[in-house]
Amino acid sequence: MDLRVPTVNIAGRWDRNALGAFVSDAAFEHFLGTYRAGMAALPPFELFDVPTSFGTVRAYRFAGPDAGVPVVLLPGRNASTPMYETNLGPLLERRTVYGIDLLGEAGLSVQHKVIRDARDQAQWLDETLAGLGLDKAHLLGVSMGGWTATNGAVHRTGRIASLTLLDPVFTFTGIPVKAMLASVALFAPGVPERLRRRVQSWIAGGADVDAAEMEAALISAGSTDFTLRTPMPKLFSDEQLRGIDVPVLALIAGRSVMLNPTRAVARARELLVHGEIELWSDASHAINGEYPDEIAQRAGRFWDGLQVRITDGPSAS
Secondary structure, three states, rough: OOOOOOOOOOOOOOOOOOOEEOOOOOOHHHHHHHHHHHHHHOOOOOOEEEEOEEEEEEEEEEOOOOOOOEEEEEEOOOOHHHHHHHHHHHOOOOEEEEOOOOOOOOOOOOOOOOOOHHHHHHHHHHHHHHOOOOOEEEEEEEEHHHHHHHHHHHHHOOOOOEEEOOOOOOOOOOOOOHHEEEHHHHHHOOOOOOHHHHHHHHHHOOOHHHHHHHHHHHHHHHHEEEEEOOOOOOOOOOOHHHHOOOOEEEEEEOOOOOOOOOHHHHHHHHOOOOOOEEEEEEOOOOOOHHHHHHHHHHHEEEEEEOOOEEEEEOOOO
16 A cells, blocks of 8 residues: 655644644654554545645545545544544445545645635635545535534635534534543643543543544544644634535534534524534434444435536546
């Protein structure tokens, strides 16, 4: 498996560097080993390095049925494309799927310019879709990936056919204080691995993280080996959410600790003009790994009900 490893940013954690970077060469090699193992577990793919105004975005194409507009997966914070291992099989029964590593986060995308705000975040995503030759795409994002998808629809909606949001953070409600403190323990340097796994288990509703060993290892490596320097996401305003003019399927986890499920459902139903909002009562924030078949079935019905034009994607390099 040739991942065509790019030259990534290397900078000390406390360096005055405005770009996301791995903290050392050794840290990148550690992360790359985890990333390679994750990618080896995925179905066959083509890979692309898409130039944008803010850096080069690593993307993968997983071929599925030629049944309409493809799906683009946006991962959670520091998780990158391999986090969707359990979801790809069911999704590929329905659509061709692309996975991308978020720019400015741990992965094989490489940031070259400072990302200043939400508009910059939307710009690099839109340029990535354009670089992949996608006239339209269904975006599916979990957690921070859900915020990234929604932000794209707020600021640069042209190529977005629909949004499927899996327990998205900073989208319909803020993050509770307890979850914010837990996130510090998850992403701060020097935190013992045992404590990091306890936090991951708590976020996943008490699940044994060994049951999702690859995803847990990926997030752990991204948290310890990489320094984020993207701006803190802001909660969308009522006006911004009302202004989203593409269909939205939002699946909110009833046992989520990263948002207030009841408030999130109520606000989404109130403000999204084209929204289908569901509370999955037994799901935790790790909803994508808990319900891969059910998510693929529900999202598939959602996509099949939409009529959107599609163009061919690019040739692999």
